[in-house]
Amino acid sequence: MNDVEDILATSIKDGAERLLLYFGAAGTSNMASIRGFAPLLAHNTNTIVLLDPSRGWYNLPIRGLSRDADDLIEQLINRIGSFPRNMITAYGTSMGGYAALLFGLKLGVGRIVACAPQLMLDPRLPHAPKVPVKYDAIASLVTNAPKDTQIDIWYGAESFTDLYNLLRLKPRENLNIHAVSGAMHNVLATLKRHGELDAFFTYTAMAKPFSTKTAKIPTAATVPLIKAGRLFYVHKNYTAVIKMLESIADDVGLSALYVALGESFFQLQDYEAARSNFERAIVCSHENYDAHYGLGLVLEKLGKDRAAETSFRRSQEFFPSPNGQRFAKLASVQYRIGAIDDALQNYGLALELADCPSRVHYEIGLALLQKNRHHEALFHFQRHQDAYPSFKPTRTHIARLRKKLNT
Structure with missing residues (x-):
């Protein structure tokens, strides 16, 4: 065939x-x-x-x-x-x-x-x-x-x-x-x-022999973990997830549980508790890119952009494949702390990927304005307007740039 x-x-x-x-x-x-x-x-x-x-x-x-x-x-x-x-x-x-x-x-x-x-x-x-x-x-x-x-x-x-x-x-x-x-x-x-x-x-x-280091998960934790997963993914009952996982997380000792706790507290807007659990996850496994990313999101909410930038960068170090959403998030916080060149580089990486969010064009436009690259900024604002035609700030930037470039 x-x-x-x-x-x-x-x-x-x-x-x-x-x-x-x-x-x-x-x-x-x-x-x-x-x-x-x-x-x-x-x-x-x-x-x-x-x-x-x-x-x-x-x-x-x-x-x-x-x-x-x-x-x-x-x-x-x-x-x-x-x-x-x-x-x-x-x-x-x-x-x-x-x-x-x-x-x-x-x-x-x-x-x-x-x-x-x-x-x-x-x-x-x-x-x-x-x-x-x-x-x-x-x-x-x-x-x-x-x-x-x-x-x-x-x-x-x-x-x-x-x-x-x-x-x-x-x-x-x-x-x-x-x-x-x-x-x-x-x-x-x-x-x-x-x-x-x-x-x-x-x-x-x-079919040659192979072995690597594996984790032993307590048998008693199996049923609570499965129940917590259903509560988390299907029912989105984050309060119940927290109650169930807090009782076994220390005994299991895996970063996955602390990440689930961190994400649950984050959904409930308890950012200090979320931060604590993401940090515990990183202690358990420094390669857990979801823990670094979640910590970055929490630090953003707490107004700690420089610390958030570090967490987002560490997440990218271990993330196995390029991700437009994560490059965009890293670039956004870099723009806010004034690292414009780094932000533009990561915005560019985000644009190369299919999962790049449309808002990136607006944010790139703002970053390019900081560099006085007006023609490029206009292009990206226009791309953003194509996706969000009723967003007034974009229309304002386009009008100002057209006027400036035509004079």
């Missing part, structure tokens, strides 16, 4: 006994965007690389390939053909980890390696599709997996979302669950920083 450009690519290697099914994560929009996985795909294995650029979690139509998840299962069955199922490994991270579990189990493969997979695709949860899908809960599918399918799940011990998703699974003979110490949702970023990524890729592709 033919490949599909930027959607599905097949590689057959002479003498290779294994087949790796690679499912791309959200954000892998084309084959070029998986270049960081070249060491994984370079092993002596046959590979099928599958992407879902529309972020439909492989449940919605994939252009030129499938109508839905069930159709995709049939497509993969046909492509795999008679290849021995016990020699097939399904792999993916985040959205791809979910897909590795779902399709790996539906296909009956011998191994599944999933990093930070979602088990529940509730639109109210982070890292989940914003529309309902058919396979929106796969925990029972994983729990009841046949014994001849070996499943290894690796997730971030410092990610509250990962804890909420994966603590509901119980290890069994063919199911190993590893909470990676110090890791956020992007487990691979932590493995890379620790120099363990190549070994992890070899383990994934060739």
